[in-house]
Amino acid sequence: MSLIKRITLEEEMEKSSELKLSDIQSLKEWCEKQPHLPKIEDSFLALFLHSNYYQMEQTKNTIENYYTIRTHVPEFFSNRDPLGNKELRQAFKIMTSFPLNGVTKDGYTMIYGTILDADPSHYNYNDVTKYSFMLLDVLFLTHGINNGYVNIVDVGKLSFGHVTRMSLSAAKKNTFYIQEAAPMRLKEFHIINAPPAMELLMNISRPLLKKELIDMIHVHSSLESLSKYIPLDALPNELGGKGGFIQELADNQIKLLEDYREWFLLDETTGRVNEALRINTPKKQSCCIT
Numbered sequence: 168m169s170l171i172k173r174i175t176l177e178e179e180m181e182k183s184s185e186l187k188l189s190d191i192q193s194l195k196e197w198c199e200k201q202p203h204l205p206k207i208e209d210s211f212l213a214l215f216l217h218s219n220y221y222q223m224e225q226t227k228n229t230i231e232n233y234y235t236i237r238t239h240v241p242e243f244f245s246n247r248d249p250l251g252n253k254e255l256r257q258a259f260k261i262m263t264s265f266p267l268n269g270v271t272k273d274g275y276t277m278i279y280g281t282i283l284d285a286d287p288s289h290y291n292y293n294d295v296t297k298y299s300f301m302l303l304d305v306l307f308l309t310h311g312i313n314n315g316y317v318n319i320v321d322v323g324k325l326s327f328g329h330v331t332r333m334s335l336s337a338a339k340k341n342t343f344y345i346q347e348a349a350p351m352r353l354k355e356f357h358i359i360n361a362p363p364a365m366e367l368l369m370n371i372s373r374p375l376l377k378k379e380l381i382d383m384i385h386v387h388s389s390l391e392s393l394s395k396y397i398p399l400d401a402l403p404n405e406l407g408g409k410g411g412f413i414q415e416l417a418d419n420q421i422k423l424l425e426d427y428r429e430w431f432l433l434d435e436t437t438g439r440v441n442e443a444l445r446i447n448t449p450k451k452q453s454c455c456i457t
Contacts, residue, residue: 191212201446214311259421287326355396
């Protein structure tokens, strides 16, 4: 584990003048009174605080949701061995997701995602979601707090066959994690190369999304309109950018996940709630995990 890069609390304190040790201490004291929660590192408490704009009660809710959903949704958060899980290895070939170099004019981190294998019969929604959440975990560990995240999703290979392989209950859990649990400031969601199937996917997804998330979604008919939000040079070469070739960037991302294999295995044993120790009633229902 010593070889794995992790952001420290000291580094986080240097990045944000709003981050106060007194708030970290208050959160630690609260955590100690929640025996069902796992031990949470100070640098991660900073991430939760920052993602909630330093609102203490919202931060506590996010921590509760984060560890509860990761405990009760094994289809996304169990068997995350990037080397030993055959289904996950298959997911690596189906889609990819990786951060782009640089930031937007507002200082936001950009994440690009796309389907690699257009054959919907190879597509497994749970496995590709698991993969994308593993990417986020590594970003949280290594990047820590930042101004926000911008997602750029190239859906050019999306078909009706992909949409029919997505279950509504899995989509609910996915959106709950993104909206209520992931310690990130999500700022913008850009969709490019949208085929007809995208409209169906949006119609299914819209009832699951909060208004503020719906307002973040921008569907672009051209890269020109995307250029108002992100530097186009950051995009992969195939899209006219200078960010590198998609397959090469995808392979680098897989290698990074493999480097963090030990962390993923440890997280599964130490980063979950113990419902037997929960003082209040279990939160499974409120996490839409039934």
